[in-house]
Amino acid sequence: MEQREKFSSRLGFILLSAGCAIGLGNVWRFPYVVGKYGGAAFVLIYLLFLGILGLPIMAMELSVGRASQKSVITSFHVLEPKGTKWHIFGYIATLGNYLLMMFYTTISGWMLYYFVKMVKGDFVGKTTEEVGEMFGTLVQQPEVMVFWMIVVVAIGFLICSFGLQNGVEKITKVMMLSLLFILFVLVARAITLPNSAEGLHFYLKPDFHKMTEIGINEVVFAAMGQAFFTLSIGMGAIAIFGSYIDKDHRLIGEAMSITLLDTFVAVMAGLIIFPSTSAFGIPADSGPALIFITLPNVFNAMAGGRLWGSLFFLFMSFAAFSTVLAVFENIIASNLELFGTTRKKAAFINALVIMVLSVPCILGFNVWGHIMPLGEGSSILDLEDFLVSNNILPLGSLIYLAFCTSRYGWGWNHFLEEVNTGKGIQFPRWSRVYVSYILPVIVLYIFVQGYIAKFFA
Ligand code: PHE
Numbered sequence: 001m002e003q004r005e006k007f008s009s010r011l012g013f014i015l016l017s018a019g020c021a022i023g024l025g026n027v028w029r030f031p032y033v034v035g036k037y038g039g040a041a042f043v044l045i046y047l048l049f050l051g052i053l054g055l056p057i058m059a060m061e062l063s064v065g066r067a068s069q070k071s072v073i074t075s076f077h078v079l080e081p082k083g084t085k086w087h088i089f090g091y092i093a094t095l096g097n098y099l100l101m102m103f104y105t106t107i108s109g110w111m112l113y114y115f116v117k118m119v120k121g122d123f124v125g126k127t128t129e130e131v132g133e134m135f136g137t138l139v140q141q142p143e144v145m146v147f148w149m150i151v152v153v154a155i156g157f158l159i160c161s162f163g164l165q166n167g168v169e170k171i172t173k174v175m176m177l178s179l180l181f182i183l184f185v186l187v188a189r190a191i192t193l194p195n196s197a198e199g200l201h202f203y204l205k206p207d208f209h210k211m212t213e214i215g216i217n218e219v220v221f222a223a224m225g226q227a228f229f230t231l232s233i234g235m236g237a238i239a240i241f242g243s244y245i246d247k248d249h250r251l252i253g254e255a256m257s258i259t260l261l262d263t264f265v266a267v268m269a270g271l272i273i274f275p276s277t278s279a280f281g282i283p284a285d286s287g288p289a290l291i292f293i294t295l296p297n298v299f300n301a302m303a304g305g306r307l308w309g310s311l312f313f314l315f316m317s318f319a320a321f322s323t324v325l326a327v328f329e330n331i332i333a334s335n336l337e338l339f340g341t342t343r344k345k346a347a348f349i350n351a352l353v354i355m356v357l358s359v360p361c362i363l364g365f366n367v368w369g370h371i372m373p374l375g376e377g378s379s380i381l382d383l384e385d386f387l388v389s390n391n392i393l394p395l396g397s398l399i400y401l402a403f404c405t406s407r408y409g410w411g412w413n414h415f416l417e418e419v420n421t422g423k424g425i426q427f428p429r430w431s432r433v434y435v436s437y438i439l440p441v442i443v444l445y446i447f448v449q450g451y452i453a454k455f456f457a
Contacts, residue, residue, distance in 0.1 A: 014261075016326065018176065018257070019175065021258055021259075022261065022262050023319050023324075025323075026262065026266040028107060033222055035274075035285045035286065038210040039203055039284070041208050043204075043270070045220060050227050050263055052442075053224070053397070053443065056252075056427075056431070057234070057439075060400045062239065064403065065236075066247070070337060071240045071330055072093045073338055080403075081409070086399070094236070097235055097327050098357060099384055099392070100327060102358050102360070103384045104320070104324060106381070107320070108320035109151065114292065114313045118299070119310045123296040128297050131293060142365075145365075153354050154351060156321065157328055157347040157351035158347075160328045160332055161343060182312070186272045186312055190271060191275050193279040194279060197275075198278035199275040200275050203274035217449040218453040220450070221390065224450070225389040234392060234394060234400070236330060240326075241326075248422045249422040250425060250427070251422075253425045276294065276298040280298050288381070291316075332346045364380030365379060374386060412436070
């Protein structure tokens with residue numbers, strides 16, 4: 001077995017964990033669910049969940065990772081009391097990581113494809129309909145999507161195979177910093193577009209009436225799913241980074257930095273997309289296709305749009321890649337712990353496995369288009385996303401919560417000692433009742449209500 005690596009710096013750790021959190025969830029998923037669930041009121045609930053649920057759970061994941069020095073697949077083995085069965089969740093969480101990659105790689109591939117098309121100038125002079133049709137044509141061509149998905153998986157595992165410091169950390173640091181820069185430029189452009197006010201209004205001024213129309217329980221369920229998705233919590237993707245740091249800093253502070261960076265990027269992505277939708281008369285509730293069928297139009301109508309567009313899709317690809325790298329890293333680490341193979345071998349085999357597993361999502365848009373697992377108009381992508389975002393992540397978060405607070409698990413005292421080792425803000429002792437009883441009830445309640453609203457109402 002290879003020796004466990006460490007990050008070379010604290011900045012590396014923060015940027016990498018933030019890179020894992022920041023991804024398609026912020027730039028693709030966040031705008032489209034905000035559009036679908038009615039705008040600012042949804043955003044408000046989502047922000048609330050980030051603070052009251054996301055933050056403490058992220059600190060717990062980091063603690064389990066740091067204390068066990070393992071990835072999710074074996075971390076519970078190390079920390080659980082003898083004879084208990086918490087470790088079973090490690091296998092489910094690992095499967096969750098694969099499940100996420102089964103659709104994430106496809107959408108990341110779309111980003112790369114759109115980046116290349118932007119650079120080539122393929123959108124120049126196209127009408128709104130023609131741009132929409134181009135997305136329609138793309139999803140009708142499984143071979144094109146398979147090609148770009150393979151590019152994403154191959155690059156991802158290649159970088160991971162170089163190891164933590166040489167591969168993942170170096171690349172992600174550069175990608176994250178350029179991403180933050182590009183964001184500022186694009187927001188400045190978007191909010192100064194004519195007619196941007198209406199979109200900003202939709203995005204920033206809550207309309208609770210609209211929320212009741214859609215159904216409060218469904219909206220709240222979706223906001224919780226989005227909060228867990230965007231922070232990457234509930235299946236060990238953040239825990240793995242905890243396992244690569246030393247004990248210099250208390251973990252709630254680190255969780256705050258990651259959450260703030262992630263929230264910042266999501267809020268900025270909204271500030272780019274919603275002003276643009278109203279400026280060019282594009283419906284905000286266009287679904288998963290939102291950024292692909294709207295933004296090229298937006299860039300078309302802008303001076304220097306080809307450059308702005310290329311930068312935008314480059315930034316989207318960066319964001320997606322930093323997440324793909326993090327999850328691949330988690331997958332490779334779990335394979336190393338389980339089978340004791342070499343990093344290179346694990347990377348190679350998993351690349352092949354994920355390429356094959358990603359095919360159903362792609363076929364779901366064309367050859368298997370008749371399969372609508374979640375009702376009329378839904379696709380295999382929707383099912384895979386629903387299983388991860390609305391099931392594995394909230395239930396996994398519950399398990400982390402229970403594990404860190406219950407004496408039948410790792411327990412409150414062990415957790416508190418780990419999370420509070422180092423310098424920085426304390427995880428407060430008084431929060432015990434809140435995290436042990438109130439938080440789990442909130443998550444469970446929303447989960448059950450959401451299911452009822454989604455399937456039985
Ligand atoms: N947070 C990532 C994003 O926003 C997605 C993710 C979810 C990654 C769960 C890992 C685990 O794109």
